[in-house]
Amino acid sequence: MDKIRFATVWLAGCSGCHMSFLDLDELLFDLADAVEVVYSPVGSDIKTYPENVDICLVEGAVANEENLELALKVRRNTKFVxxxxxxxxLGNVPTLRNVLHGPDPVLRRCYVELSDYGGQIPNAPGIVPKLLDKVQPLHYYIDVDLYLPxxxxxxxxxRDAIFPLLRGEKPVMEGREMLKFG
Ligand code: SF4
Structure with a gap:
């Protein structure tokens, strides 16, 4: 039987969600039996998001052009996001910069005003992705199939969200244990 094509993606987040994923510990062996990891920042060096992905976990908000491009590609190429x-x-921590009304004040504050000397805003087209005007949650740009707060x-x-999906079942996202933010 073909394995489930499984991916994880890291947008504007701290990678803490991926660290928690790794806390599945020995269940990662069960996961490895059931899935083929076709893209992930952990345990995989695949650079291009592939086609025909069955399930993808997307960590992080959408903060820059690279995030947006990848989010759109994930949606096009994935059955269940x-x-x-x-x-x-929700956007969470990365959206804190939205109160400063655009990326320019944030970049100026970080790279010029707080610089010890000779500060300058990084400008490397094609290398440093351009920040979007506002940071947005994932569903602002693409449809998502499940929210896992x-x-x-x-x-x-x-575990309780992902393992039902591997069996082709919809997880029960109810109650404090499954839905509490923070
Ligand atoms: S929700 Fe955001 S800030 Fe919290 S652990 Fe995940 S990536 Fe980090």
Whole structure:
């Protein structure tokens, strides 16, 4: 039987959601039996998001042009997209910069005003992705099939959301254990 083509993606997040995913510990062996990891920042060096992905966990908000391009590609190439963690679901920490009304004040503050000397805003087209005007949660740009909140979601919550999906069942996202933010 073909394995489930499984991916995880890291947009504007701290990688804490991925760390929690790794806290599945020995269940990662069960996961490895059931899936083929076709793209992930952990345990894979595949650079291009592939076609025909069955399930993808997307960590992080959409903050720059690279995030947006990847999010759109994920949606085009994936049957079931999971908005993974509070940054993806709500925007969370990365959206704090939205109160400064655009990327320019943020870049100026970080790279010029707080610089010891000779500060300058990085400008490397094609290398440093351009920031979007506002950071947005994932569903602002693409349809998602499941919201998995938490900062980060606990390993137990990840288990209870993901393993039903591997069996072709919809997880029961109810109650504090599955839905509490933070
Ligand atoms: S939801 Fe929390 S743990 Fe996950 S990427 Fe955002 S800040 Fe990090």
């Amino acid at each position: 999971v908005s993974f963690g509070d940054c993806a679901v 938490g900062c980060p979601p606990s390993a137990d919550r990840i």
